[in-house]
Amino acid sequence: xxxxxxxxxxxxxxxxxxxxxxxxxxxxxxxxxxxxxxxxxxxxxxxxxxxxxxxxxxxxxxxxxxxxxxxxxxxxxxxxxxxxxxxxxxxxxxxxxxxxx
Amino acid sequence: xxxxxxxxxxxxxxxxxxxxxxxxxxxxxxxxxxxxxxxxxxxxxxxxxxxxxxxxxxxxxxxxxxxxxxxxxxxxxxxxxxxxxxxxxxxxxxxxxxxxxxxxxxxxxxxxxxxxxxxxxxxxxxxxxxxxxxxxxxxxxxxxxxxxxxxxxxxxxxxxxxxxxxxxxxxxxxxxxxxxxxxxxxxxxxxxxxxxxxxxxxxxxxxxxxxxxxxxxxxxxxxxxxxxxxxxxxxxxxxxxxxxxxxxxxxxxxxxxxxxxxxxxxxxxxxxxxxxxxxxxxxxxxxxxxxxxxxxxxxxxxxxxxxxxxxxxxxxxxxxxxxxxxxxxxx
Numbered sequence: 385x386x387x388x389x390x391x392x393x394x395x396x397x398x399x400x401x402x403x404x405x406x407x408x409x410x411x412x413x414x415x416x417x418x419x420x421x422x423x424x425x426x427x428x429x430x431x432x433x434x435x436x437x438x439x440x441x442x443x444x445x446x447x448x449x450x451x452x453x454x455x456x457x458x459x460x461x462x463x464x465x466x467x468x469x470x471x472x473x474x475x476x477x478x479x480x481x482x483x484x485x
Numbered sequence: 486x487x488x489x490x491x492x493x494x495x496x497x498x499x500x501x502x503x504x505x506x507x508x509x510x511x512x513x514x515x516x517x518x519x520x521x522x523x524x525x526x527x528x529x530x531x532x533x534x535x536x537x538x539x540x541x542x543x544x545x546x547x548x549x550x551x552x553x554x555x556x557x558x559x560x561x562x563x564x565x566x567x568x569x570x571x572x573x574x575x576x577x578x579x580x581x582x583x584x585x586x587x588x589x590x591x592x593x594x595x596x597x598x599x600x601x602x603x604x605x606x607x608x609x610x611x612x613x614x615x616x617x618x619x620x621x622x623x624x625x626x627x628x629x630x631x632x633x634x635x636x637x638x639x640x641x642x643x644x645x646x647x648x649x650x651x652x653x654x655x656x657x658x659x660x661x662x663x664x665x666x667x668x669x670x671x672x673x674x675x676x677x678x679x680x681x682x683x684x685x686x687x688x689x690x691x692x693x694x695x696x697x698x699x700x701x702x703x704x705x706x707x708x709x710x711x712x713x714x715x716x717x718x719x720x721x722x723x724x725x726x727x728x729x730x731x732x733x734x735x736x737x738x739x740x741x742x743x744x745x746x747x748x749x750x751x752x753x754x755x756x757x758x759x760x761x762x763x764x765x766x767x768x769x770x771x772x773x774x775x776x777x778x779x780x781x782x783x784x785x786x787x788x789x790x791x792x793x794x795x796x797x798x799x800x801x802x803x804x805x806x807x808x809x810x811x812x813x814x815x816x
């Protein structure tokens with residue numbers, strides 16, 4: 385139930401990301417989690433969802449971005465905020481995530 | 486046409502390796518090889534995850550060894566994997582590496598015989614109802630599966646020394662040559678060809694793969710930097726004859742080996758020279774890598790395997806190989 389609620393929250397946040405910035409966000413979040421030294425923090429259920437979605441297609445749609453964002457916040461919270469605020473100029477998204485956390 | 490393979494060391498959580506495996510399949514790689522060292526994640530667990538998330542790419546251990554894993558267990562593992570990825574499973578068998586074996590209390594006795602017997606036992610377990618085998622290293626007595634393997638599995642033999650290379654040519658469906666420099670690959674392919682001829686096979690019956698340490702980036706310096714740690718280990722593990730072939734200072738190689746053993750990574754990596762990188766890896770910009778692969782093709786390889794580190798950023802490197810290197814060889 386909690387996972388579903390979190391998913392819904394992240395889904396709503398992802399809907400706020402401008403379409404033109406979604407691909408760049410996807411790439412940055414992929415690199416962030418793949419290079420993370422905290423990979424062991426990844427919940428096994430979330431890893432399975434991520435791999436399933438990656439197999440189905442690019443992680444640039446709302447479902448893929450939702451999963452990436454959730455994983456990135458768990459593994460690298462501060463760096464995720466930095467990507468959103470500094471690199472992609474999306475402070476509203478960062479604020480919305482802080483509210484979920 | 487050359488086919489492309491990719492090798493991953495399962496040193497990180499399974500989902501990362503699986504992520505890259507999915508990407509490699511999407512990006513046109515034909516083969517996925519997972520290394521087998523007990524210190525990393527288990528090779529068959531990693532392969533199972535990759536098999537469940539891919540559909541086309543051929544996949545298998547590259548390479549397992551007969552000392553740590555008994556041949557009947559290897560046969561069981563690949564036959565089981567083949568139920569998940571039917572017709573896609575391949576098996577790489579080599580003698581293993583002395584350091585890893587030593588840490589488990591095992592010695593690499595009779596490597597040629599051990600590999601030869603292992604290949605025979607695995608093959609027979611796939612097709613015979615019961616296997617009784619009297620070898621010099623392995624013995625089985627009425628060994629049988631309580632299930633029927635679905636298909637036969639191509640067996641690749643990992644080889645570096647002249648005798649193992651010739652044996653690989655004789656008994657392998659494929660050969661994994663652990664080298665990336667034209668001098669080494671040329672030397673190896675010639676020995677493999679001898680073995681193929683001795684067995685009365687045609688060259689086209691056997692898939693000859695160059696299993697390389699590879700690093701690509703649009704910035705040559707970054708590609709080289711990523712290759713340094715892997716090259717340090719290769720230099721430390723190379724016999725003198727190979728070092729001499731490439732004009733690499735043996736004393737320096739000894740120092741690298743000592744520093745690695747002492748855990749002084751900075752000192753070891755600092756001793757790696759550009760000559761060593763050139764000799765023991767395929768490394769550079771996409772154009773530089775294309776040039777090297779084209780040279781290796783002249784030796785007669787039919788598969789090119791990009792192995793660790795692949796690039797400073799693995800995800801970007803896979804995309805770069807797919808976009809700029811593979812298409813060059815499809816023309």
